[in-house]
Amino acid sequence: MRAAPADSSPTGSPHLLRPHAEQAYADELAALAAADTRQRPPSWRLSPWAVVTYLLGGELDDGTVVSAKYIGSRRLVEVAVATLATDRALLLLGSPGTAKTWLSEHLAAAISGDSTLVVQGTAGTSEDAVRYGWNYARLIAEGPSPAALVPSPVMRAMTTGSVARVEELTRMGAEVQDALITVLSEKTLPIPELSSEVQAVAGFTVIATANDRDRGVNEMSSALRRRFNTVVLPLPASEDAEVEIVTRRVAEIGRSLALPDEPPPVDEVRRVVRIFRELRAGVTGDGRTTLKSPTATLSTAEAISVITGGMTLATHFGDGRLGAEDIAAGLLGAVIKDPSTDPVVWREYLEGVVRDRASWADLYRACRDLEEDGALASPGGA
C-alpha cells in the first residue's frame, strides 16, 4: 500500500512528487488503447504501433494529442519495440543522460501498464533481487512454503506476463547476471526449496539499461549479451534537437514543481546547450577553437537541471524571468565536478569563448561575479 501523501493538489488527488509514467500519462494511454485496433502481442496493453505512437507522440483520429516522450530516431524506437514483441530481451545502452531509464519506464508503462517492476543494479545487488527471497519469520515458523516466499520484480513480471526492468545491468555482480541468463533462456525460474518452478506467462520480457561509461560494461558475459538485442541511444544529434528536449522536459518538470506555467526562454536554453555541447566535444561550434573537456559528462539531463534550477531561482528570488544570473551558478556546479582540474577548464572557456561573444556579456559578468564571490576558490564547499 502507498502511504497517503500529506499534501493534496487542488483537484483533491494527492500531489505526487513524481508519478509513474502510467499514472502521469494515464489519459493518453487510455485514449490510445481505445483507438488501437491493431493486433496486440499476448499480454500487451497496446499494439506495437500504439506503443511507438505513445513514445514519439502523434494525433489520434478522435483528436487526442499524444505528447512525445522520447525525441529522437523513429527507427530506433521501432527496433526497441519490435524486440520486445519477440522473445528476446532489450538492452538500452548509451552515455549518461541519453534517456535510457526514461525510455525503459515509458516502454514498460505502455506495454504492461506497470513500470514499477524494477531491479536496481549495484555491486551489492543479490541474486534474490532477480529470483526470490524469503519472509524469514514465516520461513522459521512454517518452513518453506509459497506464502513465505517473497517474489522478486522479475518473478512477478513472469507470473503476470509483464515487462521487468533491470537498471544498470553491468553494475551487478557476475553471479546475479548469470541468474538472469536462466530466466531469459529457459523462461523458467526454479524454486528448489519448494520443488517447483515459475514459468513465464507470454508477454514477459526484460528491459535492461547500461551505461557505456561504466567500468564493467565489457565484463557482461557473452552468454548474457546473446540474450539481449542491444539498442544504443545516441546523444542528441543537433543543437536544435537538444534544445527541444530540454525545453519540453523543463516545462513538464516546472509544472510538477508548480513553477509559473511558462516555457523557459529559448535563448537561455540554447546558451546552456551550446556550452555543454562545446565542452563535451572539446571544440567550439564554429570549429575554430579547441577546448579542454571537463571530467563531468554534461549530458542533456544536466542541462535540464541547470535550466530547472535557474527557473526556480528566478521565480523565488528574481524577477520571474530566467536570466544569465540564474543559470550561472547551476552551470558552474555542472561543469566543475573535480575541484583540481575542472576550474582550469572552466576559466579557459570563460575567458577564451564566453568573453568574446558579444551577446553573452551578461553571462560572462554573472560568472565572473560568482567567481569573485569565491565560487571557484572554495570548490570543496559546494
Ligand SMILES: Nc1ncnc2c1ncn2[C@@H]1O[C@H](COP(=O)(O)OP(=O)(O)OP(=O)(O)O)[C@@H](O)[C@H]1O
Ligand atoms: N532524446 C530524449 N528525448 C526525451 N528526453 C530526453 C532525451 N534525452 C534525454 N532526455 C531527458 O533526460 C533525462 C535523463 O534521462 P535518463 O535518466 O533516462 O538518462 P539515462 O540514460 O538513464 O542516464 P544514466 O546513464 O545516468 O542512468 C530525462 O528527464 C529525459 O527526459
Ligand SMILES: [Mg+2]
Ligand atoms: Mg539511467
